[in-house]
Amino acid sequence: AQSVAQPEDQVNVAEGNPLTVKCTYSVSGNPYLFWYVQYPNRGLQFLLKYITGDNLVKGSYGFEAEFNKSQTSFHLKKPSALVSDSALYFCAVILRHNFNKFYFGSGTKLNVKP
Amino acid sequence: DVKVTQSSRYLVKRTGEKVFLECVQDMDHENMFWYRQDPGLGLRLIYFSYDVKMKEKGDIPEGYSVSREKKERFSLILESASTNQTSMYLCASRGTGTGLSNTGELFFGEGSRLTVL
Numbered sequence: 001a002q003s004v005a006q007p008e009d010q011v012n013v014a015e016g017n018p019l020t021v022k023c024t025y026s027v028s029g030n031p032y033l034f035w036y037v038q039y040p041n042r043g044l045q046f047l048l049k050y051i052t053g054d055n056l057v058k059g060s061y062g063f064e065a066e067f068n069k070s071q072t073s074f075h076l077k078k079p080s081a082l083v084s085d086s087a088l089y090f091c092a093v094i095l096r097h098n099f100n101k102f103y104f105g106s107g108t109k110l111n112v113k114p
Numbered sequence: 115d116v117k118v119t120q121s122s123r124y125l126v127k128r129t130g131e132k133v134f135l136e137c138v139q140d141m142d143h144e145n146m147f148w149y150r151q152d153p154g155l156g157l158r159l160i161y162f163s164y165d166v167k168m169k170e171k172g173d174i175p176e177g178y179s180v181s182r183e184k185k186e187r188f189s190l191i192l193e194s195a196s197t198n199q200t201s202m203y204l205c206a207s208r209g210t211g212t213g214l215s216n217t218g219e220l221f222f223g224e225g226s227r228l229t230v231l
Contacts, residue, residue, distance in 0.1 A: 009154075032218055043118070043204055043222035044157075090156065099208070099218045100145055100164065106156040 002027045004093050006105035013081045014113055021076040021108045023091030033074040034092040035065055038107075044090060050074060061085070081112045117141070120205050120223035127230050133192040135226050137205030144210040146188035147220065148172075148180060151202040160203075163188055164210075195230045202227050 004025045013019045025031060032051055036044040048059025050067040058064045065076045074091060091105040121136040139146065147162040149172075159172030163182040177199060181189045188207075192199055206220040 034219060036222075041123075041225070041227070043120075043224045044206075044220075046219045046221070049219055094218050100147075100162055100170075102157075102159070102220065104157045106154060 002093070002095070002103050004091055004103045004105040006089075006091055006108045008108050009106075010109045010111065012111045012113065015083050016080055019078050019081040019085070019110065019112070021089050021091075021110060023074045023076065023105055025072050025074065025091075025093045025103070027093055027095060027103070029095045029097065031093045031095055033065075033067060034094075035059065035063070035074075035076050036090045036092060037061075038088040038090065040087075047076070047089075081110075083112050083114055086110055086112045118205055118207055118221050118223035120203075120226045122226050123224060125226060125228045127195050127228065129196060129230060131195050131230075133195050133228065133230075135190040135192075135203055135205075135228070137188045137190070137223055138186050139188075139205075139207040139221070140186065141207060141209065141221065142185065143207040143221075144185070145208045146182065147206040147208075148178075148188065148190045149204040149206065150174065151204055151225075157204065160190065192228075195228075197230050200228060200230045 034049045035047040038044045048057050050057050055067045063078050088107050090107050093103045118139045145164050148160040149157040151157050158174050160178050161180040163169045179191045203226045205223040208220050
């Protein structure tokens, strides 16, 4: 069975410090990987994706993510956190033979304290 | 800018009522989706549609139906609402294609928070 794990329900970080939100996946086949962000009472917004090529991808709002095939991970990172980054973050995976089947992680709540 | 619009942000209904959740996208996307979001459970797919009048069940279709009469509109219907359907409902769309020109990201609406009393 395909699955996506976000091992931390919550991540706390001080403003200005680097942040990491973890994501690992277990799928058969070659995945496309995504990160989405959700602010309170809003829909999900696309942040970035990995399709192919360079393992480090850059996205919106200064976020980046590193695809690690051997560790089947796709951790989200930012060098310097902002209070406004506080939100719920979702990792998602699709497989290249079925673009309509998204596998979502359970979400990680990021709290950035001033 | 791409836009997915959900007609109702907040609804309160009574048990047994029929509930319609409407979603409209302006991107000419072929594929539309309804997800349900509950704390700790992430997003679960209820139904999706890959073309007008076409639909497929997702992971939790029980108690729901859908309608897609026009390409831009995808409706979720709760025939007889129950308290366990209290949730946040998210509509999404994506275009068709499997090449690098369309790499699959979903575009989401703002969500409809339904409370069933």
